[in-house]
Amino acid sequence: MKIKYPRLILGAFILNDQGELFLRTTPSQGNKYTCVNGALEWGRTIEKALAKNVRHKTNLEMDSCKLIILTDGLNIEIPGERELVNMVFADYSVTVKSNHKFKSDSDRECKWLLPSEWLKMGKEAFAPYIYEIVEKLA
Secondary structure (H helix, E strand, O other), rough: OOOOOOOEEEEEEEEEOOOOOEEEHHHHHOEEEEEEEEOOOOOHHHHHHHHHHHHHHHOOOOOEEEEEEEEEEEEEEEOOOOOEEEEEEEEEEEEEEEOOOOOOOOOOOEEEEHHHHHOOHHHHHEOHHHHHHHHHHO
């Protein structure tokens, strides 16, 4: 029997120097708002993986990061996977040096808002667990 391990998914809740939080919609979550995220690749540190994801998906340079919360994701359905998967979500607040070089994915809506402004949108606008994390940042 093959031993299975959960996937570690790193979430980057990106904050600029004005205290604004960057979130974007994602088709896999019904076009609800979520953070920049990606799996931790073999041989990479968490900090380097976060910096790479932030740079690759936004063209921004990470300045610092701090763990917000670890969350279990049990029996998650992933498009293209034959079996349900287990994940561990490690969500970080990430500060960036500047947001003047920001780029957007063409198929996603992206916004910079203060956490308190995000919360006014209501829980239904967010992918699972995102609203609760924004509450921690407010």
